[in-house]
Amino acid sequence: MSTNHARTTRILALLGAAGLAATLSGCGGTAAASEDGTFVFATGKEISCLDPHVNGDMPQASIAANYLDSLVSQDSEGGIQPWLATDWSVSSDGLTYTFTMRDDVWFTDGTKLTAEAVRANLDHMVDPDTQSGTAGGYLKPYVGTEIVDETTAVVTLNRPYAAFLEVLAQPFLGIESPEALKRPQAENCNSPVGTGPFKIVDYVPQTRVSLVRNEDYNSAPPYAKHQGPAHIEKIEWRIVPEDSTRYGLLRAGQVDALDLMPSVHFGEAEADQNVELILQDRPGNPTNLILNSTRAPFDDLAVRKAFLHRAYVEAGIDSVYFGTVTRAGGPLSSTTGFYSPDFENVYDPDPDEAARLLDEAGWTERDGEGYRVKDGQRLTVHFPYTPGSWPTAHQALVTQIQATAKKAGFEVLIENGDYATVSELGNNFAYDLRADYWNTNTADVLRIVFSSEYTESAGFVPNGSGFRNPQLDSILNDALATDDPAEREDLYYQAQQIISDNALQLPLYNQASQVALRSDRYGDLALEPSLSLPYLYDVTVVDLP
């Protein structure tokens, strides 16, 4: 029995040592970039399909920005510049766009870029089989493309669409090889083909994408710092969802850059001479929790308002985000055109107002656990959630919102599930709260996230509140039909007013690109201007002294 005792002690000692080793393991990588010239980029979110036309989430656009070119480009002031299309003209009624294409560009599969590529790509995005929530969603006004000659394509729309060129500049609408698009979707998802500075050579789902330099690249956009092939030869685009692991790899020198920089490590990274942080708030609809207005309890405006008044977001941003993101209160991110600051503080925390609204709405009784009850029903809010799809800090923030809402008598049930389960619920309005965001470079995002046109699923449902308001619909369409900035400003103000009055979202913070780079090895990692995505074309190797 003394041996028994000794064994117990030994086990305890071993466990203790293992625990210490886990917490104490240090960092500090070598300065030299990897020898074969591979730039390793660690991305924090799983990529569902490499073709950004399909579905359409940010990780797809991020990688697309590095292997696809677009028809037009956007400069840092928001102006539209040529890219694969050298020139274009718009008819006076705003319904016909005539594009002149470059005549000297080839896709990396050998196909020549012609006007046909415009038709093949736009048709692919609006094809219901593509399930294109983002690109296809942007192209709802699209009717068809007519090929006039090898380099001239005429695109017809069914209504004026002032934001058309802006969305065309986004990597979500990047131009792919028409030949490659003819393959089955699963195949194109794994090996899409573009005209961009890099080409995809290998893809291991949930693990990594390998890209090599396109040696014949001759179609860099005006915002690029150079022309011709990229400076770096190879990219390994590694998928590392675990926040602390991703950052640990950067510190240890096993990756050269990462996105979704974990907020908890910002202070340390800022102090690190070998790390450069590249930060930019993105335009669009801020990170938010959208309230499903199509079913109880959030079909009642008073209940929605009460929920917003009882959610304490500011404190969470200070504590778990350490102030690394900026608070958003209205339907537009502060960097979006036509953004108005008037809606930032409409639903500031106000427990008394929340209580008054709930009493008024008939949720007057409380049950044994302190939750409000009406007609024997508890005030329950179902919130299906995929923790792996969100930063660690976001997971803490929603727990804090759950706790503050409880004080008002809301039972918020965070129901963790995998991506497929949660999106299935999302497509059928089978939730009360949904975690959301929408990055785009135009105020037209309001039409996509709040108009009745987008309450149906195309891979996902953009308008998660299910809100249908004819007045809002017509205001948002009118804003697309005019070129007069003052008129558009006025219309978008009215739209923000209606959306805010209806308490459809709990805005949390502005979406932001938060990229970290090992600046002792590489330099010139820029963000492309349309969606502020990491752009590796101009990246240069740092010469060691």
Next chain:
Amino acid sequence: MSLILDPTTAEEDRSGVPTPAKPQSRTFRFVRGTPIGVWIAAALLAFLVLAAVAPSVFLRQDPFEIDPANAFESPSGVHLFGTDQNGRDVFSRVVAGTGQSLLLGLAATAIGLLLGGALGITAGVSGKWLDSAICRFVEILFAFPGLLLALIVIAVSGTGVVTAAIAVGVGSAPGYARMLRTQTLQVIAAPYVETALSLGRSKSHILWHTIVPNVARPLFVLVTLGIGQAIVWASSLSFLGLGAQPPAAEWGAMLADGRNYLQVAWWIAAFPGIFITLAALTTTVVGHHLQRRLEAEV
């Protein structure tokens, strides 16, 4: 029962000091015969059980009360185990989680025993065909690691505490089935079953009054050993986000919450981790000891 002498008692006996003539009592021998490690384990286990049954004895703060202004506080007099990313008291959450973790362990073990017992005893008492059918079925289940089997159950029936208990139970059932089948076969071969048969008892009477009680006797040990494993598995499921849902104070879920803060606030993950280890270790040490005593007794 047998007495295992340890060196100290042997020394004492040889010293020739006149000890009271009356023979050592059963309790005394039990106390002397139990190694110190087991006592420590038993004491810790008693603490865990107390925390599970009456958490209010230890709770000093509300385990669900958030306080973002005081997030990431290191362990101190006010917060023994520090505070987590939402400013909740980690000690209170660990204590509050004890009940759920132990209950999950117990429930899962019970489910595993019930399923395993039904399969194992049926196989043991029935004829060639049914026995080999059940054995092959159990072998198929054995092809999957227990936790994977549990994950399959979760995939089919969804997440939550109840499904986690069922999942872990199903995951551990094949092991119990095999052990109980062997036990049943041994009991059947025992002379007292033969005696019962020759006395003309009916088969069902023998099954329920002779076989089942004798098979069940060592179960107590199996249970204590099984609970430790079940706690670890249930915590694993919660760690993966498939068991307890936020804001539940479940050890595995807390460990998952804290893993991305290890560099800046080790205590968020460390304490739930230590308690998972302690719960598994103490039940196992106590279980092993009981098993050894029982074997010695038989």
